[in-house]
Amino acid sequence: MNSVEKERGAFLRRIRELTSPEALGITQGSRRRTPGLKREEVAEWAGISSTWYTWIEQGRTVHVSDKVLSKLADLLGMSEAQRNYLF
16 A cells, blocks of 8 residues: 555545534434444445445555545535645
8 A cells, every 4th residue: 555545545534534414414313323424425425436435545556536536525525725635
């Protein structure tokens, strides 16, 4: 694994965990164990498979297009500085 990919994955995870489900119109149930959004929710809203998103978060060596990174940044409500860091 590449250190850039590991860092990107860790960054995405931190942002995902800080993003409230309500930001996407998801109502929280009383049994929700995950802080913030679930990986599957992010993947679904970004139009990618949950496996692919999990690999990105895990820092695996995969090619992530600028289009997917842009979707993730928009979805997670990233600031300009966060977006620049992601890219």
